[in-house]
Every structure is written in structure tokens, then in C-alpha cells.
Amino acid sequence: MKSCLxxxxxxxxxxxxxxxRIAAGCACDIEPIRDMLPRDGVPGYLRCCYEAFARKTPPIAPMARNAGDYELVILGAPVWVGRLSSPMRSFIRANAARLPQVxxxxxMGGSGGDRALDEIAALCGKPLVARMALADREIKGERDRDKIGQFTRTAAAAPG
Ligand SMILES: Cc1cc2nc3c(=O)[nH]c(=O)nc-3n(C[C@H](O)[C@H](O)[C@H](O)COP(=O)(O)O)c2cc1C
Structure with a gap:
């Protein structure tokens, strides 16, 4: 198994x-992106919408782990207004040069996942070795256990 974050x-x-669930399934490290701005309540929600729509890169906290130390990085983020949520955009912009396989x-509630995944690939400057869009209603079901397992196996088996 390749090293994975x-x-x-x-x-x-x-x-x-x-x-x-992905990190537990492949026994790899896991690291959250921490926001520096409040996102609760109506003002926080509206900020999310604005930043996603305008493709902003808000400040995020420094991270403990270095993505460049791994052979594979698995990125996960919600869809906001049909686009990539802004804190993930900030992370990729700051780390694109050191990202290994991604x-x-x-x-998502129901739509926009493919577009957000396309944006992740474009920001990374390379194709994704595996990609998955998950609707909230699917996440508890058996089908999604299979989907998450398949996604993880595809990522882990990617050559290179
Ligand atoms: C500001 C905002 C905008 C959203 N826009 C969309 C959207 O365009 N399409 C969609 O399917 N879900 C949308 N959602 C729902 C989230 O993508 C979804 O609930 C996601 O699973 C939340 O992930 P989280 O709990 O990790 O933040 C939006 C949520 C927020 C807060």
C-alpha cells in the first residue's frame, strides 16, 4: 500500500x-483543513455562497502534515453553489506544486459534484487517479459503502 494522506x-x-471512513479503510493519515473565518448562521452561509461563486481563496490554518511527504493524497470537500467549497481551493492553491498523485x-445535496471535481483536477494541474461524487442521502447506505470502497481501491491501485 502506498503512503497516503x-x-x-x-x-x-x-x-x-x-x-x-476512507482513512480507516486504508489505514492512512488524515488531516482537516481548518477555516479561519466563522461560517455559522446566515452570514456564514452567505459567505460560503459568495466565496464559492467568486472562486475565492479564504485564509486557512497551517497544517501539521506535508502533502509532499506522501505518494497519494485524497482530497475531500463539499459542493457549494455548484462549485468547489472555497477552503479546499485555498489548500490546493497553496500546495499544488508539492502534490503527488491525487x-x-x-x-453534495444532489448536484454539482462533477463540476467541483473538475475544478480540483484543474487546480492540481493533473488528472485525478480516482474521483467520486456522493449525495448526502446516499452516505449511510450499503451502496455507498461499496462506492467508497471502490473509490479507495482505485486510488490505491493507480500506477505511478
Ligand atoms: C453554502 C452551501 C452551498 C451548497 N450548495 C450546494 C449545491 O450547489 N449543490 C448541492 O448538491 N449541495 C449543496 N450544498 C450542500 C452540501 O454540499 C452538502 O450538504 C455537503 O454534504 C455538506 O458537507 P459538510 O457537512 O462536510 O460541510 C451546499 C451547502 C452549503 C453550506
Whole structure:
């Protein structure tokens, strides 16, 4: 098994749950992206919408682990207004040059995952070795256990 780090951003815990399941499944390290701005209540929600729509890169806290120390990084983030959530954009912008192989997943209410995954690949400047869009309603079911397992296996088996 190649060395692997799961890096995720989660505002309300759904992406975190998936990230933890992936990290537990492949016994790899996991690291959250920590926001520096409040995102609760209506003002926080509106900030999320604005930053995603305008493709902003808000400040994020320094991270304990270095993505460049791993052979594979798995990125996970929610969809906001049909786009990538802004803290993940900040992380990729700051780390693109040192990213090894990248796999990515997005969580969403129901739509926008493919577009957000395309943005992750574009920001990374390379194709994703595995990608997965998960709707919130799917996350508890058996089908998604299979989907998450398949995603993780594809990422781990990617040559290179
Ligand atoms: C500001 C905001 C915008 C959102 N926009 C979308 C959207 O365009 N499409 C969608 O399917 N879900 C959208 N959602 C729902 C989240 O993507 C979804 O609930 C996700 O699983 C939340 O992940 P988290 O709990 O890790 O933050 C939005 C949520 C927020 C807070």
C-alpha cells in the first residue's frame, strides 16, 4: 500500500465522516483543513455562497502534515453553489506544486459534484487517479459503502 494522506474540508461533518471512513479503510493519515473565518448562521452561509461563486481563496490554518511527504493524497470537500467549497481551493492553491498523485471526492445535496471535481483536477494541474461524487442521502447506505470502497481501491491501485 502506498503512503497516503486524506485531506478534507467539512463545514457540518458530512465530508468528515466520509474522510474518516476512507482513512480507516486504508489505514492512512488524515488531516482537516481548518477555516479561519466563522461560517455559522446566515452570514456564514452567505459567505460560503459568495466565496464559492467568486472562486475565492479564504485564509486557512497551517497544517501539521506535508502533502509532499506522501505518494497519494485524497482530497475531500463539499459542493457549494455548484462549485468547489472555497477552503479546499485555498489548500490546493497553496500546495499544488508539492502534490503527488491525487484522488478526490465531493459531498453534495444532489448536484454539482462533477463540476467541483473538475475544478480540483484543474487546480492540481493533473488528472485525478480516482474521483467520486456522493449525495448526502446516499452516505449511510450499503451502496455507498461499496462506492467508497471502490473509490479507495482505485486510488490505491493507480500506477505511478
Ligand atoms: C453554502 C452551501 C452551498 C451548497 N450548495 C450546494 C449545491 O450547489 N449543490 C448541492 O448538491 N449541495 C449543496 N450544498 C450542500 C452540501 O454540499 C452538502 O450538504 C455537503 O454534504 C455538506 O458537507 P459538510 O457537512 O462536510 O460541510 C451546499 C451547502 C452549503 C453550506
Amino acid at each position: 486524506v485531506v478534507y474540508y467539512s463545514r457540518t461533518g458530512i465530508t468528515q465522516e466520509v474522510a474518516q 484522488a478526490a471526492f465531493c459531498t
